Amino acid sequence: MERHLDEEMEIVKNDLLKMGIMVEEAIQNSIEALKKQDARLASKVISDDERIDEMDNQIEEKIIDLLALFQPFAGDLRFLTTAMHINSELERIADLTVNISQRVLELSEQPMLKPLIDIPKLAARAKHMVRESIDSFIKHDEKQALDVILSDKESNQLRTMVIQELIYDYMVKDASTVTRAVPLLLLTRDLERICDHATAIAEDVIYMVQAKMVKHHRADLKKPKSQKAE
């Protein structure tokens, strides 16, 4: 039976999907701006954030309305509370792309410290994780969500590597590099934070599908071994 609430939830889902695409684009643009030292593109990311903020408010209001009007239970309740979390996670990711773009603006005046290899890699990973986490939400796919959570470890390693390189190979050796190294260091941390938010989305998806709280229990999560035929 198609219920009125199903239609409303479909709208929420589509809105979040749209927001997810906008956020992915913001990640993409901020990193393009970095690579090309493109101040205009960086400014565009900053100004575009207003639209995402607006969307955040609208989706949140919509979900509050649905909670009040339909008083949903069980799977419906878990869907809507999850959607509410995902909405704010996406908004925070967008804020991080603003931070990154501000660093890009700081850097655009000076020559690049070094050729960028690992930072774009981390950015691509962040974008991929956001896409996969949103995709797992849309498809109610807990396996896909689990993959996102488990892959977060690699992004942490990548960040640590980049930051150590910036500190020990540049800042420690030559103090004059600090003004160019610090913005890179900060935006590296921001990129890794994006991965964390994608992980949080994936954790919410697992709650939505299985009603299991996995956040703060990441140590318990393991990749499922190839299961025996049932």
Add this chain to the structure above:
Amino acid sequence: MTKLYMESLKEKSPKSTIDQSTIPDAIQDRGKSMSDKDKQKKDSSAENTKRKELTENLKITVRNFNFYYGPMQALKNINMEVVTNTVVGIIGPSGCGKSTFLRCFNRMNDTIADIRYEGDIHIDGQHIFDKNLDVVDLRRKVGMVFQKSNPFPKSIFENVAYGMKINGVKDKNKIAATVERSLKHAAIWDEVKDRLNKSAFALSGGQQQRLCIARALAVEPQVLLLDEPASALDPIATSKIEELIHELKKDYTILIVTHNMQQAARVSDYTAFFMLGELYEYDQTNKIFTNPSRKITEDYVTGRFG
């Protein structure tokens, strides 16, 4: 089923949503130090006490219970347990047997011709279908309130005093005291104390319903059966009844049949989902409404059928 029910009850923490063991000892004990070993010992003994309490605290047990109206089987092999001083919400689509089930506990179905039952229902260890059991005694112990309020065509005072009078209580002071206590307990005293001798029909629907609850409480029952007690009431009267149920569970064990899912979610500690005469799921209320174990329960509570 039984084990699950016990386990879930054990996990329930009464005053806080936070599991107390997650709070650092320093805050928990205000500086009292306790070695891990002692703590473990304490925990396991606390658990044992709790477990013992639970098995001793079962108010009602239903075992392999079947009920028939003539050739039609209305209840199929029902097994459930109710812990003392909890509220059990009974939900399910129309005709699923929930009212029939409720009426078994005070044998209200006995008045219907051609009914038959198999299996046991024990209240406080007493088999309620025992041939030697006095049904009037049972109904004194197990009070009932119906969907439509049904005060007697008497004064407010007489309505509440009626049960005591037919039970042979003569002491006027005692009757007056019990009437006052029952009306207070049913959260209606302040509204009626100045007009106790007026007709009960002069009260509003919500007040009449609370009067009926007061009348049920006057004979000091232990179990209260509520058959959609608020379905004919406006939201304010409904919320008064719900608040009342919350208060009453300190002293009574309450079974409530309701069509209003939100109401079941708000007032009950445990929820039983019935369909086509079967008990499909019986669990903590928050579990039923956030993550029911069975698909069919999920479909019902989310309004996909029913």
